[in-house]
Amino acid sequence: MKRLISANQLTKNYKARCVVDHINVDIQEGEIVALIGSNGAGKTTTISMLLGIIPQDSGTIEYWTSDYKKEIGTQLQSTPFFEGYSVEDNMKLFAAFYGITLTNKKIDDKLAAFDLLHVKKTPAIKLSLGQQKRLAIIVTTLHNPKLVILDEPSAGLDPRGQKEIQHIIKRLKESGVAVLFSSHDMLEVMNVADRILIMHHGKIIANGSPDDLIAQYQTQNLEDLFFELTK
Numbered sequence: 242m243k244r245l246i247s248a249n250q251l252t253k254n255y256k257a258r259c260v261v262d263h264i265n266v267d268i269q270e271g272e273i274v275a276l277i278g279s280n281g282a283g284k285t286t287t288i289s290m291l292l293g294i295i296p297q298d299s300g301t302i303e304y305w306t307s308d309y310k311k312e313i314g315t316q317l318q319s320t321p322f323f324e325g326y327s328v329e330d331n332m333k334l335f336a337a338f339y340g341i342t343l344t345n346k347k348i349d350d351k352l353a354a355f356d357l358l359h360v361k362k363t364p365a366i367k368l369s370l371g372q373q374k375r376l377a378i379i380v381t382t383l384h385n386p387k388l389v390i391l392d393e394p395s396a397g398l399d400p401r402g403q404k405e406i407q408h409i410i411k412r413l414k415e416s417g418v419a420v421l422f423s424s425h426d427m428l429e430v431m432n433v434a435d436r437i438l439i440m441h442h443g444k445i446i447a448n449g450s451p452d453d454l455i456a457q458y459q460t461q462n463l464e465d466l467f468f469e470l471t472k
């Protein structure tokens with residue numbers, strides 16, 4: 242398997258406070274990696290550094306491609322849809338950023354696959370939260386990225402909405418896309434992740450498949466493991 246990202250000893254300080262502390266992160270082609278940790282653990286800061294949105298203070302990040310910003314799909318905690326524009330027009334505008342022209346068929350196919358065809362003409366900002374999250378994943382995958390990074394993609398969703406996001410993440414993997422996502426939902430992580438990274442006070446304190454880590458630490462489930470390691 243090809244390595245897409247390899248971050249080595251990545252560190253970020255805010256004033257005198259170290260919020261990401263010499264972490265190593267690697268993501269392989271086609272795998273689903275969950276980044277979990279309590280509020281303030283450093284997940285979003287880590288994601289922002291991997292995306293080149295904020296610079297690290299020390300450490301290195303290697304990417305599989307020199308043009309990684311164009312080849313990674315991103316959904317941060319909220320996606321700024323264009324106000325007053327329909328779902329369809331938002332898709333066209335986001336596609337234009339990537340230099341892609343969408344055919345009507347491609348738009349309809351994408352929307353149908355994400356159960357959004359019936360809201361094609363609705364202003365994007367009027368969609369329900371679950372619909373907006375699905376649309377956000379559509380717009381971030383229009384350019385067929387090899388890696389998608391999602392910051393808490395199911396936050397605030399009801400159980401059905403959460404299931405839909407899990408299903409979408411699995412579908413991305415089936416189509417060969419690697420996914421790095423952050424989450425607070427252990428069931429969701431258990432359902433979809435091949436590997437988890439547990440962050441605590443800026444450090445990665447566990448890295449492995451959920452089943453292997455549960456066996457290694459002899460806990461009942463992922464939630465118990467998380468509480469055990471982050472107490």
Ligand SMILES: Nc1ncnc2c1ncn2[C@@H]1O[C@H](COP(=O)(O)OP(=O)(O)OP(=O)(O)O)[C@@H](O)[C@H]1O
Pocket residue numbers: 255260278279280281282283284285286287
């Ligand atoms: N721009 C900033 N200036 C100062 N401190 C910051 C800044 N951004 C983040 N922090 C601090 O860095 C720490 C890590 O924040 P981060 O958002 O990465 O955590 P997180 O794990 O994503 O949390 P959550 O689960 O709540 O989203 C927090 O203590 C936060 O207050």
